[in-house]
Amino acid sequence: MSETNNELLAALESADQIKVGDVVTGEVLAIDNDNQAVIGLHTGEEGVVPAREYSDDRNINLADELKVGDSVEAVVISNVTSDKEGVAYLLSKKRLEARKAWENLSFAEGDTVDAKVINAVRGGLIVDVNGVRGFVPASMVADRFVSDLNQFKNKDIKAQVIEIDASKARLILSRKAVAAQERAAQLAEAFAKLTVGEVVEGKVARLTDFGAFVDLGGVDGLVHVSEISHDRVKNPADVLTKGEVVNVKILALDSEKGRISLSIKATQPGPWDKVAEEAPAGTVLEGTVKRVKDFGAFVEIFPGIEGLVHVSQISHKRIENPSDVLKSGDKVKVQVLDVKPAEERISLSMKALEEKPEREDRGNANDGSASRADIAAYKQQEDDSAATLGDIFDGKF
Incomplete structure (x- = not known):
């Protein structure tokens, strides 16, 4: 064979040789039991496209997407030649589409783009931007800490392009700045609609040790732990659950700080609402001493x-210090003196239920004073004394 013919054959063989990175087009020969598409190539060899290399959808069934005879364009990922099965190649339709998307990139760093969240992983969100896979780090997902990233899965978000490196297929985005802008706009809209004092419906968005954040339709307001219930609440999670629908009263709107203060207990009947009716002045009740102060005792x-x-x-007797006669936990009977529900104040008396002692003799030598009885007795004594002396000295003067 001439040298020219040898060079021609070598060129033809080289042209038919498939290399990693090549884009190939083949015909679907079958869908195997491993959910892979077997592709016949122009060289007479075969390639396979696994479901994971066909789409990002983990639940995809290739039998529903392809049929024998369909044409598939893919990129060669690796050569998986084996002695038993001969020459075969691992192909990817998904990566070819991503390559084309990178080549046709229509945005730049600093742009805000629409992204589809494909998955939530430990470090952040994996997103798709016009066919280009990108990543939103967890610290850039929102303008506040997000404990559950799964809430964004399969959702459409807006994010700002932070870094693009086509050579490494690296696309980093941030939703934080966009979220802050969106929240500012939502707050402005909320402040224009909400009014201090009105009662609105919301949904518990998240719980903390100091209260509950309630979603009012895109913006969150805080119900401080002291505003959750008329009863004492130690942990908001004991009485509220995430996603629960609640009625809240607007306590304050701070547009400068972007804060909305809410109250749940203000929408509920309070224990003071029926006090004036159930315990008017003069009512006798039994209560428990809760706190003892220098000026008196608080009784529940x-x-x-x-x-x-x-x-x-406390008593008809003079009490220097309430703690001398009362302590926390004591059961006592009291009489209602005055009720002021609006001020949440009620005045009680213990001595009103005690028998008022008779007035002690004021002729006690200790205080140097004389009672009326003492004065009367003294006068009588004077009269008696005078009569006796008159009798004694009668007729002698």
């Missing part, structure tokens, strides 16, 4: 309702 007469027994109302 209903759950969550405490009244003050002033030191002057």
Whole structure:
């Protein structure tokens, strides 16, 4: 064979040789039991496209997508030649589409783009931007800490392009700046609609040790732990659950700081609402001493309702220090003196239920004073004395 013919054959063989990175087009020969498409190539060899290299959809069934005879364009990932099965290649339709997307990139660093969240992983979100796979680090997902990234899965988001490196197929995005802008716009809209004092419906978005954040339709307001219930609440999670729908009252709107203060307990009947009706002045009740102060004792007469027994109302006897006669936990009977539900104040008395002692003799030598009885007795004594002397000295003067 001439040298020219040898060079021609070598060129033809070289032209038919498939290399990693080549784009090939083949015909679907079968869909095997491993959910792979077997592709017949122009060289007479075969390639396979696994489901994972066909689409990002992990649940895809290639039998529903392809049929025998369909034409498939893919990129060669590797040569998987074996002695038993001969020459075969691992192909990827998904990566070819990504390559084309990179070649036709229509955005630059700093642009805000629409992205589809494909998956949530430990470090952030994997997204698709017009066929280009990108990554949103967890610290750039929102303008506040997000504990559950799965809430973004399969959702469309807007994000800002932070870094593009086509040679490494690297695309980094941030939703944080966009989220801050969106929140500012939502807050402005909310402040224009909401009014201090009105009651609105919301959904518990997240719980913390100090309260609950309630979603009012795109913006969150805080229900401080002290505003959750009329009863004492130690942990908001004990009485509220995430996703629960609640009625809240707008307590304050701070547009400068972007804060909305809410109250759940303000929408519920309070223990003081029926106090004036159930315990008017003169009512006798049994209560428990909760706290003892220098000026008196606080006694709980209903759950969550405490009244003050002033030191002057503890006893008819003079009390220097309430703690000398009362301690926390004591059960006592009290009489209602005055009720002011609007001020959440109720005045109580213990001495009103005690029998008022008779006035002690004021002729006691200790105080140097004389009672009326003493004065009367003294006068009588004077009269008696005078009569006796008159009798004694009668007729002698």
